[in-house]
Amino acid sequence: MKINNLKTSFLTDKGMLTAVDNVSLCVNPGEVIGIVGESGCGKSVTASSIMRLFDEDSGTKVEGEIEFNNVDLLKIPEKDMEKIRGSEISMIFQDPMTSLNPVFKIGHQIMEAIMIHQKVKKKSAHEIAIEMLKKVGISDPDRRFNEYPHQMSGGMLQRIIIAMALSCKPKLLIADEPTTALDVTIQAQILDLMKELNEELKMGIILITHDLGVVAQICDKVNVMYLGQIVEELEVKDLFDNPKHPYTMGLLKSIPSLEGDRLKKLHVIEGNVPGLENITKGCRFSNRCDFATELCYNKLPDLELINKNHKIRCWNYQEIEQGISVNKGG
Numbered sequence: 001m002k003i004n005n006l007k008t009s010f011l012t013d014k015g016m017l018t019a020v021d022n023v024s025l026c027v028n029p030g031e032v033i034g035i036v037g038e039s040g041c042g043k044s045v046t047a048s049s050i051m052r053l054f055d056e057d058s059g060t061k062v063e064g065e066i067e068f069n070n071v072d073l074l075k076i077p078e079k080d081m082e083k084i085r086g087s088e089i090s091m092i093f094q095d096p097m098t099s100l101n102p103v104f105k106i107g108h109q110i111m112e113a114i115m116i117h118q119k120v121k122k123k124s125a126h127e128i129a130i131e132m133l134k135k136v137g138i139s140d141p142d143r144r145f146n147e148y149p150h151q152m153s154g155g156m157l158q159r160i161i162i163a164m165a166l167s168c169k170p171k172l173l174i175a176d177e178p179t180t181a182l183d184v185t186i187q188a189q190i191l192d193l194m195k196e197l198n199e200e201l202k203m204g205i206i207l208i209t210h211d212l213g214v215v216a217q218i219c220d221k222v223n224v225m226y227l228g229q230i231v232e233e234l235e236v237k238d239l240f241d242n243p244k245h246p247y248t249m250g251l252l253k254s255i256p257s258l259e260g261d262r263l264k265k266l267h268v269i270e271g272n273v274p275g276l277e278n279i280t281k282g283c284r285f286s287n288r289c290d291f292a293t294e295l296c297y298n299k300l301p302d303l304e305l306i307n308k309n310h311k312i313r314c315w316n317y318q319e320i321e322q323g324i325s326v327n328k329g330g
Contacts, residue, residue, distance in 0.1 A: 001027045001050075001172055001204065004065040008042075008049045011059025017276040019045045021228040022064075024303075027172065030202040032195075034219035034236070036209060036251065040273040042228040043208045044094060047174045050206075051091055052081050068172070087117035090165040091174040094208075096157035100149040107145035110164050117168045132163040135193055137186050155182050162190055169201050176208045191218050212255055216240065221309070224248045227273060227284040230303060233311040244306070244317045246289045283315065291316050 008020040020042045027033050035043045052073060054060040066073040068089065073081065085091075093099040100109060110129040114120060120128070126145075133141035136159040149157060162178060175194070179187040195218055197203050207219060215222055215236060222239045224232040224247065232245040243249050253267035271288040282299055286292040295315050303313045314320075 002067040003050070004067070006046065006049060006064040006066065007062070008045050008054070009061045014277045016061070019228055019276060020049060023230055025223055025230070025233070027204040027206060029171070029204055030198060031221070032198060032205040032207060032219045034207045034209065034215040034222040035225055036212065036215060036222060037225035038273050041225040043225055044176055047091065047176050047206065047208055050174060051085060051089065086113050087168050088170055089172045089174065090168065090170040092162055092165045092176060092178045094176040094180070096154060096161050099161050100157060102149050105146055105148055106160055110160070110167060113164055114167050128167060132167045136163045137189050155186065158182055159186065159190070166193070166197060169197065170203060172204045172206070174206045177210070178207070179211070179214060194218065212251065224251070227279065228276070229284060229313065231285065231313045233303070235309050238310060244312050244321060245314050246291055246320065247285050283313070291320050
């Protein structure tokens with residue numbers, strides 16, 4: 001999949017507000033791409049835009065190009081998009097409580113997706129569904145198959161959603177916080193399963209997460225998002241060894257460590273992600289950045305390619321890297 005200049009805007013009582021602004025990224029077969037950032041940075045909107053889940057008749061506007069298998073998903077009819085969703089592109093949603101139909105049994109919902117997209121008989125679909133429940137760590141899958149969503153915990157529902165998304169062996173998996181509701185043991189099991197299918201099927205994965213530990217474990221490349229834009233794109237090894245954007249550095253410093261002084265307070269990025277109606281003309285991180293200058297407040301930097309696999313959106317990254325004092329402005 002190749003995404004070029006994706007822009008998603010919503011009609012609100014404050015006018016058209018842009019939640020995703022000119023995002024471009026590429027996912028090759030067998031590649032795992034991470035998207036990280038605070039809540040409100042546009043990660044989930046990006047995922048939903050790829051799947052075309054927004055009702056454009058209600059005022060939502062999605063622009064740009066989303067090229068999948070040489071087809072622009074934004075230009076094909078909805079009927080064709082329905083054939084792609086679930087079979088070639090699957091998505092694990094962030095909230096399992098609202099992702100399942102409460103009036104149908106778990107097994108029925110998993111089998112429905114398998115029968116529609118894999119064109120198999122009911123018996124085969126049942127066997128595939130049971131096998132997927134086992135793979136995601138559901139104990140007594142035959143009994144759980146016949147239960148309703150309200151009879152399960154949030155963590156179990158999350159695993160059901162993951163089983164549904166992986167059951168059709170898609171070419172691309174979009175996973176939006178797939179392990180948030182899971183304990184560490186099941187989390188490791190799910191990540192291993194995703195990685196196994198990724199390698200076996202050459203399945204591309206877009207992983208949206210707050211957990212940089214998960215990023216380190218499974219991702220090849222990382223896109224750091226802030227307020228609707230990618231501010232840094234780099235390989236996962238460089239994320240931890242050589243981050244250059246002040247926002248990326250702040251996220252890494254906020255991770256608890258077992259080394260050093262454990263009584264020392266965690267680093268905090270001062271301030272909050274501003275509302276979309278309060279976006280300024282300069283760098284969007286400037287009002288929270290310790291290195292912001294007059295230029296940062298008044299002009300938006302481009303996403304600049306600084307070496308083969310590293311892009312950054314920052315005016316002062318070279319001075320910051322060299323430890324040169326930056327005169328704050330604003």
